[in-house]
Amino acid sequence: MKRLQLLWIALPLIFASCEEENFLREEQVRIDHYQTVASGEGLQLVYRVQIDEQIGSDNWSYRYDPIEGLDYEWGYVYDVKVEVIKVNDPPADGSSRRYKLKELISKTPVESNVSFEIGLKNVDYSSESFVQLHIEEGYQLLSEVPIACDAEVCNELYPTLESESYVQGKFHHVGDGSIYLDQIIVSAMK
Structure with a gap:
């Protein structure tokens, strides 16, 4: 019985440590006020992003994967911190990375004439x-x-x-x- 109790105590710690092992890094990301069409797993809308030192430049790249926890709205520029998490066994056409919102730094509306x-x-x-x-x-x-x-x-x-x-x-x-x-x-x- 004592072994079973120890197992119940140890299981959450084991799973928590597995998830920590999947953590790759933290990124600061600027997300543009509109999405664009790209071809990934078929045609899809993708984020236009600037990551870390790119922020504030004229260079934008595409982020195909959603950011878990972000309720994206067109017409706003977002500055966020995200956790990049490795997906151990991604689906055949799926990403090997997951992005999770850690902090919403700012959500700024753009002018309607932009x-x-x-x-x-x-x-x-x-x-x-x-x-x-x-x-x-x-x-x-x-x-x-x-x-x-x-x-x-x-x-x-x-x-x-x-x-x-x-x-x-x-x-x-x-x-x-x-x-x-x-x-x-x-x-x-x-």
Whole structure:
């Protein structure tokens, strides 16, 4: 009986030490006010991030994995501390890293007049556009982020996506989680 009691006491310590062994490092991360489309495990929205000494520069990289504990909202720049944790046996297409929010340093709204560009079609990723039209919801980026636009821009959106290989959209934030398409930009290559 005494051995069983010792086992119950030791098990939490064993599991806690295993998790500590998986801890790799802590990072300070700046997360941009919008996400972009990239190809990882299929097309997905990814964070634009600056890590540690990159913060404040013009260099942004992509972070494909979510940050556990972060309730991300479009239109805000986040400064956070995250724990990077090694995943011992990741799924075949999964990441070998997990990111966990340790501290929210700041969450700063961007002005609504700040414009940004997001790819709407890139044949290097997919022959399909990244924009879907849902009867009730309207236009959405990867069926996740609502897109608003005036009648003229909306009317030229689908014909452009059908006929062109590389299409960008110039947007600004609306403030309700949706983005407003101001301009469609066609380029010869990405």
